[in-house]
Amino acid sequence: MPSPQTPFDLFGIDGVISETDAAVQDAVRKFAEAKLRPRVAEWYESGEVPVRELAAQLGELGVLGMHLDGYGCQGASATAYGLACLELEAVDSGLRTLVSVQGSLAMYAIWKWGSSEQKSTWLPPMARGTAIGCFGLTEPEFGSDPAGMRTFARRDNGDWVLNGTKKWITNGSVADVAIVWAHTDDAIRGFVVPTDTPGFSAVSIPGKLSLRASVTSEFVLDDVRLPDSAVLPTAIGLGGPLACLNEARFGIVFGVIGAARDSLETTIAYTMAREIFGKPLAAYQATQLKLSNMTLKLGTAMLLALQLGRLKDSGKLRPEQISLGKLNSVREAIDIVRECRPILGANGITLDYSALRHACNLESVMTYEGTAEIHQLTIGRALTGQQAFR
CATH class of the missing domain: 1.10.540.10 (Acyl-CoA dehydrogenase/oxidase, N-terminal domain)
Structure with a gap:
């Protein structure tokens, strides 16, 4: 053998x-x-x-x-x-x-x-890592449609005054600086906001069933006054925050493959050690069929991620290609971790094994930085030239 x-x-x-x-x-x-x-x-x-x-x-x-x-x-x-x-x-x-x-x-x-x-x-x-940042784009009523944000920055005697609320903000309650996106009279603009500025307050969101090893927050801007130097000078319009999101999405393309790999390798090791009816669980056809299918999903997702990495390193990666990667990697990863969980039997619902923890986390990753549907529509627009978001 x-x-x-x-x-x-x-x-x-x-x-x-x-x-x-x-x-x-x-x-x-x-x-x-x-x-x-x-x-x-x-x-x-x-x-x-x-x-x-x-x-x-x-x-x-x-x-x-x-x-x-x-x-x-x-x-x-x-x-x-x-x-x-x-x-x-x-x-x-x-x-x-x-x-x-x-x-x-x-x-x-x-x-x-x-x-x-x-x-x-x-x-x-x-x-x-001595200063921690957060990124304030999403609001309680505006996630997939960030252009609808209600946070507003107005001019006042040469300063800017910001009012609004941002939600689902990683590290918002522990950050030293927040990048805040807001409507102005002219366009959406970005602001560098030290979190000790008067009028800035943040709290962690309790009761999460996913991403529990992460700080997720809501912050409020109540007449936060900033000097003109707080504006990101060359970010004008929604293209600024969307470009940042594409950077983060690229990391997700690779990242979720790690969760899937860990779950699959843990499950393979378990099936080789676990005996049932006198032989290892790994020796049964039903088990091997599942492991083979998951391996194929994992490997093909990794190859696509590496191709996108090569495109990005050569300066040729397009936003719709990032959507391909994010959609595929998350979809395959969540399928793998969900398949791994029952193979682990009762042990699979404990923190001794990672699959269910990864599955709960990936429920969030599937949603943030663009839901699956948003990425499908981005791909569809690239294929047809037709806008179908509205």
């Missing part, structure tokens, strides 16, 4: 990843296994996660804003960033979300659209 192979071995995944990118992936995997996995069940069960401690460790590792250049950022490839997301989400989606929001939303907004002063003030400490 041949020696057992991992799912990625069957696809020869290692052979299509460069040595440099593989070294990044290996470093993040070792960190995640040593520092994160031993504690993640505790964080998930309690619903409390030490964000500042983790941010400092992740900053030391170099993954916060790792795909950005300058200001203390690593300037890593898009593929390396994706692989880092994969290894973090192999432990828990909430931990990858922390990195995504910090680097691909808050830091990217400042890096892409900010002034020199904003970049030099915020990006170095955010890269180190």
Whole structure:
């Protein structure tokens, strides 16, 4: 009998990843296994996660804003960033979300659209993890249709005064700085808002059944007065926040594959150790059929992710292609983790095994940064040239 192979071995995944990118992936995997996995069940069960401690460790590792250049950022490839997301989400989606929001939303907004002063003030400490950022776009009544947001910024004697509410904001109640998107008299604009500004208040959202190892918040802007220098000078219109979302979506394309890989590898190991009716569960045809189908889903999703990484690194990746990846990766990942859970039997409902925890988390990932339906319509628009969102 041949020696057992991992799912990625069957696809020869290692052979299509460069040595440099593989070294990044290996470093993040070792960190995640040593520092994160031993504690993640505790964080998930309690619903409390030490964000500042983790941010400092992740900053030391170099993954916060790792795909950005300058200001203390690593300037890593898009593929390396994706692989880092994969290894973090192999432990828990909430931990990858922390990195995504910090680097691909808050830091990217400042890096892409900010002034020199904003970049030099915020990006170095955010890269180190000594300053935590959040991204305020979604509102209680406006998620998939961000253009309908009610947050408004008005001019007043050369300053800006912001009023509104943002909800489902990762790290909102622990952040040092919030990137806030608001309507103005002219267009949607972005603002860099220190969270100690008078009129800014935030609370964590209780009672979550998903992403419990993550801080999710609502914040209120009540006559928050900011100087003109708080505006992101080159972000005018909805294209600014949507560009940031595409950065975060790219990380999800890889990240959720980590959750699926972890669930599948855990399940394979379980079936080989678990005996039923005198032989390993892995020796039954029904089990092998399920494992084979899940492996095919996992490997093909990974190959698409790597292709999108190559396109992004060459500057050719288009938004509709990110939608392809996000839709496919999340769809396949959630199918895999749901299939793994019953194979684990009663053990599968405990925190000793990761599949159900991953499944609960992926319910959120399936929704945020664009629901499945939004990405389907984005793909449909690319195929037909017809707008079907309204």
